[in-house]
Amino acid sequence: MKKRTHNCGELRKEAAGNQVVLAGWIDSVRDHGGVLFVDLRDREGLTQVVVHPGNQTIDEALAHFKTESVLEVEGEVVLREPETINPRMKTGEIEVSATSVELLNRSKTPPFPMDDEKADKVNEDLRLRFRYMDLRRPRNLEVLRLRHRATQAVRQYLDEVGFLEIETPSLFKSTPEGAREFLVPSRLNPNEYYALVQSPQQYKQMLMVAGVEKYFQIARCFRDEDLRADRQPEFTQIDLEMSFIDREDMYALVEGLMKRVWKDAVGVDVPTPFPRLSYDEVMNRFGSDKPDTRFDMEITDFSDTFAESGFKVFAGTIANGGVVKAINAKGLADLTQGELKGLEEAARSLGAKGLAFIKAEKGEWKSPILKFLSEEEQQALRERLNVEDGDVVFFAAGEWESACTILGRVRLDSAKLLEKRGKITRDPADYRFLWVIEFPLMLFDEEAGRYTAAHHPFTSPVPEDLELLDSDPKAVRGQHYDLVLNGVELGGGSIRIHQPDLQKKVFEDVLGLPKDVVQERFGYMLEAFSYGAPPHGGIAFGLDRLTAILANRPSIRDVIAFPKTQKGQDLMASSPSPVSEKQLRDLFIRNVEPVRDDENS
Amino acid sequence: MKKRTHNCGELRKEAAGNQVVLAGWIDSVRDHGGVLFVDLRDREGLTQVVVHPGNQTIDEALAHFKTESVLEVEGEVVLREPETINPRMKTGEIEVSATSVELLNRSKTPPFPMDDEKADKVNEDLRLRFRYMDLRRPRNLEVLRLRHRATQAVRQYLDEVGFLEIETPSLFKSTPEGAREFLVPSRLNPNEYYALVQSPQQYKQMLMVAGVEKYFQIARCFRDEDLRADRQPEFTQIDLEMSFIDREDMYALVEGLMKRVWKDAVGVDVPTPFPRLSYDEVMNRFGSDKPDTRFDMEITDFSDTFAESGFKVFAGTIANGGVVKAINAKGLADLTQGELKGLEEAARSLGAKGLAFIKAEKGEWKSPILKFLSEEEQQALRERLNVEDGDVVFFAAGEWESACTILGRVRLDSAKLLEKRGKITRDPADYRFLWVIEFPLMLFDEEAGRYTAAHHPFTSPVPEDLELLDSDPKAVRGQHYDLVLNGVELGGGSIRIHQPDLQKKVFEDVLGLPKDVVQERFGYMLEAFSYGAPPHGGIAFGLDRLTAILANRPSIRDVIAFPKTQKGQDLMASSPSPVSEKQLRDLFIRNVEPVRDDENS
Numbered sequence A, B: 001m002k003k004r005t006h007n008c009g010e011l012r013k014e015a016a017g018n019q020v021v022l023a024g025w026i027d028s029v030r031d032h033g034g035v036l037f038v039d040l041r042d043r044e045g046l047t048q049v050v051v052h053p054g055n056q057t058i059d060e061a062l063a064h065f066k067t068e069s070v071l072e073v074e075g076e077v078v079l080r081e082p083e084t085i086n087p088r089m090k091t092g093e094i095e096v097s098a099t100s101v102e103l104l105n106r107s108k109t110p111p112f113p114m115d116d117e118k119a120d121k122v123n124e125d126l127r128l129r130f131r132y133m134d135l136r137r138p139r140n141l142e143v144l145r146l147r148h149r150a151t152q153a154v155r156q157y158l159d160e161v162g163f164l165e166i167e168t169p170s171l172f173k174s175t176p177e178g179a180r181e182f183l184v185p186s187r188l189n190p191n192e193y194y195a196l197v198q199s200p201q202q203y204k205q206m207l208m209v210a211g212v213e214k215y216f217q218i219a220r221c222f223r224d225e226d227l228r229a230d231r232q233p234e235f236t237q238i239d240l241e242m243s244f245i246d247r248e249d250m251y252a253l254v255e256g257l258m259k260r261v262w263k264d265a266v267g268v269d270v271p272t273p274f275p276r277l278s279y280d281e282v283m284n285r286f287g288s289d290k291p292d293t294r295f296d297m298e299i300t301d302f303s304d305t306f307a308e309s310g311f312k313v314f315a316g317t318i319a320n321g322g323v324v325k326a327i328n329a330k331g332l333a334d335l336t337q338g339e340l341k342g343l344e345e346a347a348r349s350l351g352a353k354g355l356a357f358i359k360a361e362k363g364e365w366k367s368p369i370l371k372f373l374s375e376e377e378q379q380a381l382r383e384r385l386n387v388e389d390g391d392v393v394f395f396a397a398g399e400w401e402s403a404c405t406i407l408g409r410v411r412l413d414s415a416k417l418l419e420k421r422g423k424i425t426r427d428p429a430d431y432r433f434l435w436v437i438e439f440p441l442m443l444f445d446e447e448a449g450r451y452t453a454a455h456h457p458f459t460s461p462v463p464e465d466l467e468l469l470d471s472d473p474k475a476v477r478g479q480h481y482d483l484v485l486n487g488v489e490l491g492g493g494s495i496r497i498h499q500p501d502l503q504k505k506v507f508e509d510v511l512g513l514p515k516d517v518v519q520e521r522f523g524y525m526l527e528a529f530s531y532g533a534p535p536h537g538g539i540a541f542g543l544d545r546l547t548a549i550l551a552n553r554p555s556i557r558d559v560i561a562f563p564k565t566q567k568g569q570d571l572m573a574s575s576p577s578p579v580s581e582k583q584l585r586d587l588f589i590r591n592v593e594p595v596r597d598d599e600n601s
Helices: A058-064 A124-129 A138-160 A199-208 A249-264 A279-286 A311-317 A339-349 A375-384 A401-420 A500-510 A515-529 A543-550 A582-594 B058-064 B124-129 B137-162 B201-209 B247-266 B280-284 B312-319 B337-349 B376-384 B399-422 B500-510 B515-529 B544-551 B582-594
Strands: A019-032 A035-042 A046-051 A071-077 A096-104 A171-173 A183-185 A193-198 A216-221 A233-243 A276-278 A323-329 A357-361 A362-366 A392-399 A433-437 A442-445 A450-453 A478-487 A488-495 A538-542 B020-030 B035-042 B047-051 B070-079 B094-105 B171-173 B183-185 B193-196 B213-221 B234-243 B276-277 B323-329 B356-362 B363-365 B392-398 B433-437 B442-445 B450-453 B480-485 B489-495 B536-540
Touching: A019 A046, A019 A058, A019 A096, A035 A058, A046 A071, A058 B213, A138 A216, A138 A233, A138 B058, A138 B137, A171 B234, A183 B183, A199 A216, A199 A515, A233 A249, A233 A543, A249 A478, A249 A488, A249 A538, A249 A543, A279 A401, A279 A433, A311 A323, A311 A392, A323 A401, A339 A401, A375 B376, A392 A401, A401 B234, A478 A538, A488 A543, A500 A515, A538 A543, A538 B337, B020 B047, B020 B058, B020 B094, B047 B070, B070 B442, B137 B213, B137 B247, B137 B544, B183 B489, B201 B213, B201 B234, B201 B515, B201 B536, B234 B247, B234 B544, B247 B337, B247 B433, B247 B480, B247 B489, B247 B536, B247 B544, B276 B280, B280 B399, B280 B433, B312 B323, B312 B392, B323 B376, B323 B399, B337 B399, B392 B399, B480 B536, B489 B544, B500 B515, B536 B544
Parallel strands: A046 A096, A276 A433, B047 B094, B276 B433
Antiparallel strands: A019 A035, A019 A071, A035 A046, A071 A096, A171 A193, A183 A193, A216 A233, A233 A538, A323 A392, A357 A362, A357 A392, A433 A478, A442 A450, A478 A488, A488 A538, B020 B035, B020 B070, B035 B047, B070 B094, B171 B193, B183 B193, B213 B234, B234 B536, B323 B392, B356 B363, B356 B392, B433 B480, B442 B450, B480 B489, B489 B536
């Protein structure tokens, strides 16, 4: 093997006359009048190489030069004739006239076509089985490069502002409720199990107690649950925690971080500060706690309008404490029966009984419910929703959160339909960051008859609401914050409770966990807090999701080097991995023996 | 909470007169004439704060200000009186005269004394249980900072030379031989198991086939085996792989990397290039493949001298193809009976039948074997080992590798004894990097009657030795390289096989693996290589070990934020984690049902 002097993306006309050595893969090969023109590809680009077949016939040479084989070429850089200059190629002004060529490795015929247009249509499982071929496509390799740039940016920024990257264990304590945990038996302790961490939450809080003050980690996390389209059993989190801060410090830090990542990874200057919207506001306006604000179509409340309506569905809902809300899907009056049905089904899937609508077409309003609406009610709709010919109005009536959520979904689905018609655009490069804040701290679980933490039990209440903890837990807002971008929750976090008494009160009095459960699961934490825990807070971001947005890829599988298929397999774990009877015996059976097998008794 | 204006390590006399806000932990508190002097500590240092007790009595105030409690102080920076300036403190010229003080959190009495001298003597399990307190000691926090700096240096350097950091899966395929693997059952695929990766070796080779060319990762790896003193179930590896390179490229890369890490982490300029010693040479000279070259005491071969010796043990060994070697432990003639016994036992533990020695004391040589040695033999020893009064010569006779290893151990143990006597020093800051190269590719496993890979089966043979693969596999050297520092193997790697035919030959013909086993375990790899794998090679370093050396700490547990105890527990996993019967049932029993339980049948 000779020493490469250049990569395949860097030679320019100034290099003409130089002797060079290139190495890479044969991207394509063509026979032009008995001479071979090879496009040689490496990580950095393509260079055209001209090979004279020498003693071989051209057919022999062609057979030798199969695409995706690995070639090393020594030769002279030559200016191309003006008419053969390729302006679409970075190296298009030159070619390399080979003086020696060595085939470093042969390739069989690729299992699928390597050009993007065709490869994108290939079954994903086949592409994952041959992931090493799929990653050779420059577009896919570029995603890995982007991910690298993004994580480097995160690390450099956080280092500059004083964060220490600290590794925390993956082998964590198993918790009885951890239904989604991967359990890991160990030879060391029969009848005990580790669990793979779902997040470093508790470890990072311990690091604050330890006085680290500014911690971060790009941490692998694990979740054993069905793999939906966009879920992997292992995923990566940008995780950080700081001491002696309040929410303002966190907003400023994260805005700086995002600015840096977007700048370094995709060269975009993101404006800061990000807007802050309360949970109530985003639900009222967008029907979602992760609103896509690249388009309007905001939700309007008509509860006042319909309180006394002749349309009993609306009036009755309001009388029962519910709300009536509507959106105007501008220009969607031409929606098909099938599309309408799709919207209805989406609404029903969220608990709606149906999807009331009004179409404004050819100067007329058409709707099954029109006959129930008074002139004043219609006037109110027309004015407040700016209803014009070609629009459709959709309604939701019900309990506040449910009505908001339904219209939030209809809003998104309508946007898709309008986008198909070219009537709105949601530019993936239009980055609309925003904070959602002032979430409720607790939710009431009707079924269990008790409160549960809206995010997690370590979130600190908003100080003004502290006294409501006893009297009206549901009204207490938490110091939680979500960072949202274009309809995606990029990350979330909170200021934590650092006072052992308050944390205990939340566990026992508010969440109603039995004392022994609190002691067993969180005793070490309460103990740690009693040795001088500083005020602290943190946030975590899904790196896979963040990279997918940066790369403008629809699936997180596109931004992971070796994603697992829906069956949890990857290239290396592509065939089943049965363990030997001996292994089972050594590990599992010894461990489970104390458990009776009721099915056989 | 007020906004911190400064940390506790940065105020200097120039700040006198400024109003500041500090926050941190009470390191100590003293009553001086009714005024409290608090040393406030944060991550960056200590600042003396002067507090007037106000309305409280001094005793009340003192009770309030327990050490390790969290305090926020607002006050004015004041120059200290000249006689109270503390030159050992970075902030020793000033103090902060508090105008307001808020106790942010109380601390109970720490579970062990926090000053280094006392804390170091505390039982390690107790320190691990209260790891958050142990980490508050500035010396321990500094180790985490050092580790952060080292990993940042790795990342920056590798980024600068074109490497991409790419994450590979932790959930790998389980292999039948993987005796040390953690097995992970998954809800997704009953009767199948993942294994936690022991290293990303195969994934990174796939990335080379994918055309990534330069990959690295700071990767978590897992091994389920007994935790000895310096072994953790999870550990971290600096892992890298490159394409189109030979060994020279790798040496240059790694030398640059180490230079950068040592510079950034501890400010030391490491000279490069590193010496390269063949496996034969390090074994012959130092009796170890990871020699500590900070001291001499090299091994000398006396097989020629003793081939015809009257001492039949030596002559017989040589006649049987063995060797006789010796070292001179200079100045160790005063070793005690107990020390001698210790050396003998060490030698015996490596297969020696005993440990022959000669002491040179008071102008005389003393040794049980002296009477068997001719004058010429004694003369040869004296000259070639430079034996002087006060020295001890130790011998090993046996098969080459075994004799080397025994004397290698005696050499190290003697060095410890000499160090205790102040006769040699092994300065931890004297960094003697070296490469060990030209290892044998294969070892012959006498018991199994077949060859095994000395490192792993992907290592490429040295090209000149390729033809010996069939005729004399044992003589084939591999393109493997170890990076050694002061007696520790920092890392190791190799140029890999990239030709599918050669890889198959190694698996099947040389290692004698059955075809179906090769197909099942490595089929995907052979397949991948047949699609144009580039020449490639890599290396991996143990980050924990590397950091321990940088920090001059004896144990890797000192450089891990949350190390596990010998029982595999840590702060969070400190109590057993029994899983519920239901969980066992859902996960394991369903999975193991097909297996008969022979003990009950």
